[in-house]
Amino acid sequence: MIPAAFAYFRPTNVKEALTLLDQYKDEAKLLAGGHSLIPLMKLRLAQPRYVIDLGRVRELEYIRESGDQVLIGAMTRHVAVETSDLLRQRCPLLAETASVIGDAQVRNMGTIGGSLAHADPAADYPAAILALDAEMRAVSSQGERWIRAEDFFVDMLTTALQPGELLVEIKVPALPPRTGTAYVKVAQKASGFALCGVAVVLTMDQQGVCQHAAVGITGVAPKAYRARAVEQALRGQKLDASVMAAASAKAAEGIDPLEDLHASAEYRAHLARVFCRRALEQAHARI
Amino acid sequence: MAKKFVGERVPRVEDQRLITGRSQYVDDIVRPRMVYAAIVRSIYAHARLKGINVEAARRAPGVIAVFTGEDVREAIGPVPVASRLPDLKIPRHPVLAVEKVRYVGEPVAVVVAEDRYQARDAVDLIEVEYEPLEAVVDPERAIAEGAPILHEEFGTNVAFVWQLSGGDIERAFRDAEVVVSQRMVNQRVIPVAMEPRGVVAEYHPGEGQLTVWTSTQIPHLLRTQLAAMLGLAENRVRVIAPEVGGGFGSKLNVYAEEALVGYLAMRLGRPVKWIETRRENFLSTIHGRGQIAEVEAAVKRDGTVLGLRYKIIQDVGAYHQFFTPGVPTLTGLMAVGPYKIPHVHFEVTGVFTNKIATDAYRGAGRPEATYMLERMMDRIARELGLDPAEVRMRNFPQPDEFPFPTASGLAYDSGNYSQALRRALELVGYEKLRREQQVLRQQGRYLGIGISTYVEICAIGPSPALPFGGWESATVRVEPTGKVTVLSGASPHGQGQETSFAQIVADELGVDLSDVRVIHGDTAIVQYGIGTFGSRATAVGGTAVYGAVQKVKEKATRLAAHLLGEENVANVAFEAGQFFLKDRPERRLTFQEVALAAYLAKSLPSGMEPGLEASYFFEPSNFTFPFGAHIAVVEVDPETGEVHFRRYVAVDDCGRVINPMLVDGQVHGGIVQALGQALLEEAVYDENGQLLTGELTDYAIPKATDVPWLETDRTETPSPVNPLGVKGVGEAGTIAATPAIVNAVVDALAPLGIRHLDMPLRPEKVWRAIRGA
């Protein structure tokens, strides 16, 4: 497990990192927590000539409130998301999602920015990021832009980030009252990644009618997706077990599920439906 | 009274260094001017080697040398096989492939460079020209008409056929009221020791000595083999097993790399290190299990089992490793398990396939036997409408029938099988659980209770049963200060015998545990020994320690008598580290005083040699046969097929217990590995012989969160085979637990008419079975 030779840089701020990125372009790789990149380098599936370690870019490690949004720096470790009081109060879905990523060692090292930029089809965050309609801020030497969650995940291991762009911040909404959320996951037993993970955001009105429903599903398809048909079947409805069960039946609608050693496409689609229902029930119970 | 240690939960003396990161594994060893080897491995499962171009690699930065199979075929003998069977086909197994490769991961060439990065870089520069051949991965296909042949010289992929018969199997089936049969697959699994293999070798030209540090369970046996492979005198080879980070049988072997790295060190005149990557470990360290079985049982309606017929295919892999052909013979020997089954016929066909060899993996053949038999007992119970506990009880021999002769030709030393099962049933609350199961079934919930009663064969073994000796050795050396050094021929690698052997010695000599040091694993320090495997280290190696310490005591007592001016040695008592005269207890000497006197040698009885040490080679008269009963309670989620544990109860009888904490540790670890095989693990190859589960991201071993609370208990039936009364417990968990878990899952699904599922019981498989039911 020996990587190929590479040159190593350790910038201390975003500006330095961007300069290096401009200089080395696609021969360079950003290193965040290293928990996806380093395994690939050890197997020589990734052989970057230059590694730009963001570990000392402290300005990217924060979780703070801004109006009715919570802003999270890209270098924030999973453990910080998991244990953040602010997130637990204002956006518990993200904290819950972080709490089931890998194990303690992984959560101590892995970062939210790294996880999103890597876009593993079985990563946990993307389900929550989609369900929350989060936005990602990318900067480059040319300037900066916000990317909506729906546009961010392009394909397996591919995001909307352009070469030379650095993901710096994630913006999630502080959740309104009468909102319940849940992230439910079944792990692929070897890797710990999601065989299926379902994130749910439900907001009800005073009368108990579903005003807003968002369902993000990861692990099932080449990229995490929003289960629009499920959402549609919930919106405007009084939610009970049978409504939620009926809606969940649409969790894999229009999806071409992954098929591999660990699960067939058919089983993945089935898991999406089962865990969608369970996540809905849990979110509903938490309102 | 001095403190007694045997029987106490003494914390492991090994733990301090292990937990604080101060133990020395092979990769921690650094020698002056050391260089690094990296191995080029076959990317094809079956191919002809047309040519290897090493020129670019030779010129690469830091590269010192490159060798191919052709370069070393004269210099290094083939990888040896210890086990022998009638008509066994033994293909030549070169350390680096020549002419043909037969599995993905087979070593093809080796690069040596100044550092490990340069060595690894150069591997990519070696161009191997292959002519791919059709591969055969499935052993049933390998013996079918027209299958590609791995070793053309044999004209067949059948490596051996081995049979064992006891009683009259035809009669059993004639007398049977019911015949129950089942096909079962015991899938290939990967041992996954935490520390992969690794070798450092250094040649000292002045002394003409080759020193090999290697992660092994058998340093002495390995030394003998390496000397032969390299054409060296055995007393010029020193093998050192430093801290070994787990073996589970995977390091009970002689590997190509061990000889190859030794050769490189001699040839290049520099110390050489090679450390296996996890991927290499998965591809080219032995796998375990790999049996396909057809089992038939001849039974009476009351549940009495008259006979068993087994027809088994053993997946051998591409070549034999050290014990490959021997492993399924252990399955045969244990084919009647803990039952009084008078008739048995067992036939196993070993088959070459384009995969790494199978060999001993924790339990080695016995888990396979127990799995088949315990699945059969449940199948029989269901077929006859009897309770599975009752069917087992009905077939046990009674305690007064021991030593119990089995149809497979063994003599079980001692046992009380029904007591262990009764204890387990009590602990789990069996009757109540069965009632609860009924209630839950009404609610559409699937609770399952799985029983496994087992007997295993340990303390391996009497010398006639092994290709080399089956004894073990020990030296107990009392130093002039009275500190005690124990040199054990066993080679523990996680089992904790540095502690348990010290407990035995401390009690016998009345010294403190901290006064005893146990040394093992270095052939230049320790007298010849056999090693640690087959749950033998305590029963055979511990008995050797016990024997040596008796000799020391005897000599020390004679010396004490002399020093106390007593002519009659029988009048000298030795208690709590003090020698005294029975009739004048005030006349006494401490053990330390006597030890010093033995070395100062100012006054010794006539004819007595100075010094105080003794060696003992213990030859066991029989195996030992630990036994027990495990019960798993699971609930199956019918929606997802997931298996959730409710309870796990294990009652094990491993004879007398030296250290209950070590026994618990062994039982826990064994159950966890069994859980892995039952629910998660499988080495999956595609039809071209590529290992799909080639990394820990794809090959699932149990994590702490997968393991239920393990409720362990014991009965204690001493073994008459050795003076300590111990039996062995290293493999019990792996042997007992797999069928307990599978039986529980199948029991849960019984209302759906499901009778059998092959391991691993991953959720999707269970879900499909439920859906198809």
Ligand SMILES: Cc1cc2nc3c(=O)[nH]c(=O)nc-3n(C[C@H](O)[C@H](O)[C@H](O)COP(=O)(O)OP(=O)(O)OC[C@H]3O[C@@H](n4cnc5c(N)ncnc54)[C@H](O)[C@@H]3O)c2cc1C
């Ligand atoms: C044993 C293990 C178990 C795991 N289990 C899980 C799990 O259960 N669920 C789960 O979701 N994940 C899991 N992971 C992955 C883990 O969460 C990783 O931390 C995460 O996927 C990547 O984050 P990182 O900070 O380690 O990124 P790195 O590995 O450092 O980088 C990943 C990729 O993102 C790029 N990158 C990093 N930061 C930026 C940035 N700011 N801007 C642009 N590009 C960037 C890198 O160049 C690289 O290509 C596991 C990992 C391991 C090793």
